[in-house]
Amino acid sequence: MIDLAQNHRSIRSFTEEPIEESILNDLLLAGLRSSSSGNMQTWSVIVTKDNENKTKLYEAHVRQGMVLEAPVVLTFCADVFRMREWIRVNKAKQSFDDLLGFLTGAVDAAIAAQTISLAAESVGLGICYMGTTWWAADKIIEILGLPKGVFPVTSLVVGYPAENPELRDRLPLELVMHHEKYHHLSDEEIRKTHAKREQNAWSRYTANEKLHAKLKEEGITHVTQFYTSKFKYSKELHERVSKMLIETLKEQGLWL
Ligand SMILES: Cc1cc2nc3c(=O)[nH]c(=O)nc-3n(C[C@H](O)[C@H](O)[C@H](O)COP(=O)(O)O)c2cc1C
16 A cells, blocks of 8 residues: 555556446445545545546646546535535534535545545556646536535546656655644755755756747746746636635535
């Protein structure tokens, strides 16, 4: 298990081999066994295999090719709708239609997604998460017909790998792990501990000639500038998506 986790790599290119129904079922049953808040299991997963539906999701996920290539796309949702329906049928006092309900469901959904990811990797499948689920939450709600109380949190493409990428680097554990209290890094410590990651990321991005030319054109000379540029996670993108998320959470009855 530890070996599997320590050798995880995202897979973005897939063979045409379908995933057998019994294997997919086993993966989902593994996900169902995940811990969840109060054992309420306030999550749902939408399985997409149909090409027409995949094409709609592909458009929503800013045309990431892996959505079309993968035999299966899984959209994990925070789901307090089912819990609220159960409460309604039994005439108990209603709850969960708020931010806390959403966050509870979002954590449940993310934990289930990771259980399924590891289960998938354990049988030779490859996975990649899609953060574009947030960017297109409003569109995905429409495409998947999600009722009030249900909100997409993350998505996975799953299939048999058609690539064998190298392990991507990670920050040193000392940066992520804190002993007893949070340790604030000095500027010098930040420079020293991030140097390897900066080097690796920069050489990976600039190995792509087209991207390298664009970076030069924009005067981008450091990986942190790239991360906050229009090519990655700009402040404008964050503000636009954040506003949409708040509006959509309100519409889905998951704010206050
Ligand atoms: C929440 C989340 C969202 C992600 N979104 C995307 C995405 O939209 N497109 C993509 O190609 N990779 C995406 N990834 C994959 C990351 O880029 C990848 O995990 C990271 O670069 C480390 O690479 P590795 O998983 O191969 O070790 C996402 C990963 C996570 C956990």
